[in-house]
Amino acid sequence: MAEWQEITGGVTAPKGYKAAGITAGLKPSGLPDLALIVSDVEAIAAGVFTTSQVKAACVDYCRQRLQAKPFARAILCNAGQANAATGSQGVRDAEESAELLAKELNISPESILLASTGVIGQRIKMDALRGGIPKLVAALSPTGSDTAAGAIITTDLVTKSIALETTIADRPVRIGGIAKGSGMIHPNMATMLAFVTCDAAVSPHLWQEMLSRAADRSFNSITVDGDTSTNDSLIALANGESRTPAITEMGAEAEKLEAMLTAVCQHLAKAIARDGEGATCLMEVQVTGAHDELAARQIAKTIAGSSLVKSAIFGRDPNWGRIAAAAGRAGVPFEQENLNIKLGDFLLFENGQPLPFDRAAASAYLKQAAANSVLPQDFVATNNSNDLSVDRKNIPGQRVDNPVIIAVNVGNGHGAGKAWGCDLSYDYVKINAEYTT
Template identity: 40%
Template sequence: MKTLQPVEVVKQVNEGNILTPKGFKADGAHAGLRYEKKDVGVIYTETPASSAAVYTKNIVQAAPIAVTKDSISQEGKLHGIIVNSACANACTGEQGLKDAYEMRKLAAEKFGVSEHLFAVASTGVIGELLDMEKIANGIQALNPTTERVSAESFETAILTTDLVSKHCGYEAIIDGKKVSMGGAAKGSGMIHPNMATMLGFITTDAVIESTDLHAALREVTNDTFNQITVDGDCSTNDMVLVLANGEAGNEPLSSTHPEWPVFIEMLKQTAETLAKKIAKDGEGATKLIEVNVHGMKTKPEAQMMGKTIVGSNLVKTAAYGADANWGRIIAAMGRSGVTFNPREATIAFGDIVVLKDGEPVAFSEEDAKVYLEQDSFTINVYLKEGTESGTAWGCDLTYEYVKINGSYRS
């Protein structure tokens, strides 16, 4: 009898979201930080949830990150997270830190829990103080429910220059119990490992301790959120937070649990789906680009080369113009910091080979252009240094990107 692999056991939930797992509620409200759109959101669970997070590698970190780190460090448990858009609360000094703690306090009071059981996240313009009166009013206006419309309200409240909301859901059977996972994210510009101007929120009803959840998150982040890039800039506010409230009733998950690989696969698929949606929704973008690098000595080397290729402005502009300019790709490979033999390099746009073992190959420019005009395409690189592979995702660079960022504050 065939033994199912973890990737086969995990199933995507149609229109899944952060409320797909049991016991979670959400909402979004208009506090007035933005002209019309919702700008304050909450995810809440009455059952305390094991929590884990990863944060931006930028040494300039916004006040909400300090507050969330403080919250998680106390018990490793959270009841929820309060989020605002329109203002990053970054580079705002002592007042900004006080405001982030006040935001946490207001949310905790609203839901009748201890202050340290809430996390805080903010996104928007750097260097401006939060309007705390509006924040307070927005928090009071929140009325989280389990309805899909509430998940959509949260997804809308966290957006900045994003054109679309980003969500997904997955499920699997662990210990005979249905375990579910859902996610929501925002991110459009200043997207570059590690991680991006992005906020990612993942909920699950799995039973798992915070230390094991953190280990799982660290394991999947390098292959997902850290493998996307839009414009090479790294934000001050990036955060991915996972909440596990244990309502599925499975046996506690850890690396020694026989179905640990299933949970890891579910977390990986959730993170990868959100990461790809962020890359596709890059500011002004029209195309999602996937780069697969094969045949390297180590996976990190393959990943590094893939990120360099998809992050190259010349590659990105060629993608926008549907120009099969493979010279830009091999040039990016050469400056990636990874050692390889160019005479053994093969490059293909999908299945269209344009360079074979370091030699140009005659190919149909027309067919290549048709392929590159799709809203999603793949660049494949084959080398002969080893057996490891890596994948990265990004988007094209367009006139609209310049327009958006030329007037971001105004």
């Protein structure tokens, strides 16, 4: 039984946070495109960012801010323009964004972190942002998480939000999160943004370590299409407003908090994978028997990222050969005769040998996984360079609890790991072929 419970409220569920999302005119569609999360007090801040050598201005900005001072009061996110590969003017735009918000909030620009999402090579529409920031600050609310979650999405079908609560030192402690992501999703990290709030008191170095480990077990373990982006940012604030004793080193309370942080990140990561562009179902790859967790996750990520595996899942084809091939090329040594593969409850391959199985029933299992989805399958993407908000309906209530399960055992080691992905459909090509045209 989990040591926490799910609650409502997203990033405003923890004490001492407000959020807002508005339409500032950054997206020609007229849909929400500017989001803000603010802590009532200065919070410990940590971040994990893209490993791409081509980075958005906001990524470099945040890295520099966090290296200089691991504290923040606010996170500002614009959707519509990535502000990546925009040169020195893009850097100035990012800096001006922080300065404008700082003036409106009456705080230091150094206390503001930034995120952007949209088309690479496009600068933020600064005139729209200048006019939008006062409205955004005026809209801040202790129940504003949903509006913020809606303002950060681009090609997403659904908003992504979660909040959990546990007890530390006999006081409630909460962690909330919102995220966006649908395409250009691959470990290290992906075209995703995730913002996490917490009301525990944690030392800066420990909070960063916790977040990095949580990212490896969540956002760095999902894949949609094998592409890593320029803007990936996971930012987490911890403001201490729960009034619990400060957690400064690993121990029972730190482990409890990290487990809840990981659970929040994994929920958001799975929601991103399930919302993969054109996807019809979520895949969860479970690997056991490896030398260590890192090796197990490497095999799992390779299987989840295989275009052949993903295509087979979309075709409802229980093709275990593609799973075996992907496991074998993951770069992790194991003996072939120790390999076992299951699809749901169907054992397909055991001790390096194929087994007879009911192919029709296994295919029906894959069909049922897609049928369990609440995401609409009849959308028509209308992406173009002038409108990042496609008519893929923004429908709340996304389910991530019924994935296709691929279970792989590679030996007798203690290493176990998971990765999440989605199937690869015809619509993925359509959406991305029309993305800027």
